[in-house]
Amino acid sequence: MSEIIEPFRIKVVEPIRRTTPEERTEILKRAHYNTFLIDADDVLIDLLTDSGTSAMSAAQWGGIMIGDESYAGSRSFKRFESTIQEIFGFKHVIPTHQGRAAEKILMSIVGGAGKVIPNNNHFDTTRANVEFSGAEARDLVIAEGRDPASMHPFKGNIDLEALEATLKQGTSPIGMITITNNTGGGQPVSMANIRAVSALYRKYGVPFIIDSCRFAENAYFIKEREEGYADKTPREIAKEIFSYADGATMSLKKDGFGNIGGFLALNDDAMAEQARNLLILTEGFPTYGGLAGRDLEALAIGLNEVLDESYLEYRLATIRYLASRLAESDVNIVQPPGGHAVYVDARSFYDHLPQSEFPAQALVCDLYLEGGIRGVEIGSGMFGRCVDGVEVPADRELVRLAMPRRVYTQAHVNYIGEVFARLAAKRHEARGLKIVKQAPILRHFTAWFEPV
Ligand code: F0G
Numbered sequence: 001m002s003e004i005i006e007p008f009r010i011k012v013v014e015p016i017r018r019t020t021p022e023e024r025t026e027i028l029k030r031a032h033y034n035t036f037l038i039d040a041d042d043v044l045i046d047l048l049t050d051s052g053t054s055a056m057s058a059a060q061w062g063g064i065m066i067g068d069e070s071y072a073g074s075r076s077f078k079r080f081e082s083t084i085q086e087i088f089g090f091k092h093v094i095p096t097h098q099g100r101a102a103e104k105i106l107m108s109i110v111g112g113a114g115k116v117i118p119n120n121n122h123f124d125t126t127r128a129n130v131e132f133s134g135a136e137a138r139d140l141v142i143a144e145g146r147d148p149a150s151m152h153p154f155k156g157n158i159d160l161e162a163l164e165a166t167l168k169q170g171t172s173p174i175g176m177i178t179i180t181n182n183t184g185g186g187q188p189v190s191m192a193n194i195r196a197v198s199a200l201y202r203k204y205g206v207p208f209i210i211d212s213c214r215f216a217e218n219a220y221f222i223k224e225r226e227e228g229y230a231d232k233t234p235r236e237i238a239k240e241i242f243s244y245a246d247g248a249t250m251s252l253k254k255d256g257f258g259n260i261g262g263f264l265a266l267n268d269d270a271m272a273e274q275a276r277n278l279l280i281l282t283e284g285f286p287t288y289g290g291l292a293g294r295d296l297e298a299l300a301i302g303l304n305e306v307l308d309e310s311y312l313e314y315r316l317a318t319i320r321y322l323a324s325r326l327a328e329s330d331v332n333i334v335q336p337p338g339g340h341a342v343y344v345d346a347r348s349f350y351d352h353l354p355q356s357e358f359p360a361q362a363l364v365c366d367l368y369l370e371g372g373i374r375g376v377e378i379g380s381g382m383f384g385r386c387v388d389g390v391e392v393p394a395d396r397e398l399v400r401l402a403m404p405r406r407v408y409t410q411a412h413v414n415y416i417g418e419v420f421a422r423l424a425a426k427r428h429e430a431r432g433l434k435i436v437k438q439a440p441i442l443r444h445f446t447a448w449f450e451p452v
Contacts, residue, residue, distance in 0.1 A: 032448035044372030053404035067294025090265035092272035097290025099251025102264035121183035156181030179218035186338020188221035198244035217339030220312035257302030325417030357432020371419030
């Protein structure tokens, strides 16, 4: 750990603003105790998401200047396409403005009532796009993947028996796997599991599509944890992963080092033609999708940078380091730490608060009040429901601390650790919250809370 340092130096900086505790008390009250409603300028360290929040490199910014903005046949698209073909190995590359646009196009082609799409865990937008098409999104992660204490090295793996039982029904038009498994804690999938899942999909004639947002982080976990991969490069590992699949959806806002961007990649000619026709309806012409030429240029550069071994070593070390700082204050987290985030167990941190008082949302608010840090609640605010005025809680109360890529330094992480230590010292004083206003769907984005 001590030899792993940030494998970059900083050329451009962006000031962050400290606020006083009195100011934060006011700001939080004005935001109705919902940190989604706080202005980003009022946040000191923003761990809301690792999506679209990366720092681009000097080379990427250079690429922005030489982006080709031609409507058709742009040089930057050619570079984008050939980079993805080289790493991912798929024939057709369809650019989209972000990951969910690729999901929407894919589900418009293969979804529909009576169909079942298997996955380890569908991410929220993937699930929403599957369900919007009328199909069922079925989560088949291994039992260890649902157990926060399990130290299984690949908690994102799919349960192969459950997958075969689903495929036997003959209702799956495609099958998926998400690497890393964000919903399950940013946990990786092993190469052995990807190979076995692929064999099952092939056996039942089901095209295999990988949700590949954090593919480079997953590749490095394989290098660190799976026998036979220690001497392979992340690029070789990534190539092997995708060699088992028929296509991919990708949010380039994660492991593309982009602030915006995505793609759908496919081998099948007929399916790709359908996808391009849908692309033109909402995203744009097939040589730019929903992106500017300069974005395509920067993303092609980012995809090569993200596979750099010293970057990935540093990236996974930063998450482990954050986890180790929290462990000093006996904070329970989903173990082992994932590739892009640490997931704090708020139910055990605030064990005096019942779930009806939103312990994870309370912790999100207290993190902001104590240190100006913004995390995100993954608990009853997000997944609970209000049925006839009665709250039905979620099965977990987590706070996700997602680390933007190449943005914060070790001193920032030390500060996060200090804030948790201060909160831990007075954890039994924490007060719960109640919801006073909510929308019928995706309520966590806009709900108003009040202290109990
Ligand atoms: N799949 C996974 C696994 C994701 O984590 C995300 C986004 C998407 C698909 C959708 O991509 O945002 O580009 O449309 N996750 C972000 C997050 C929003 O905060 O975890 P998108």
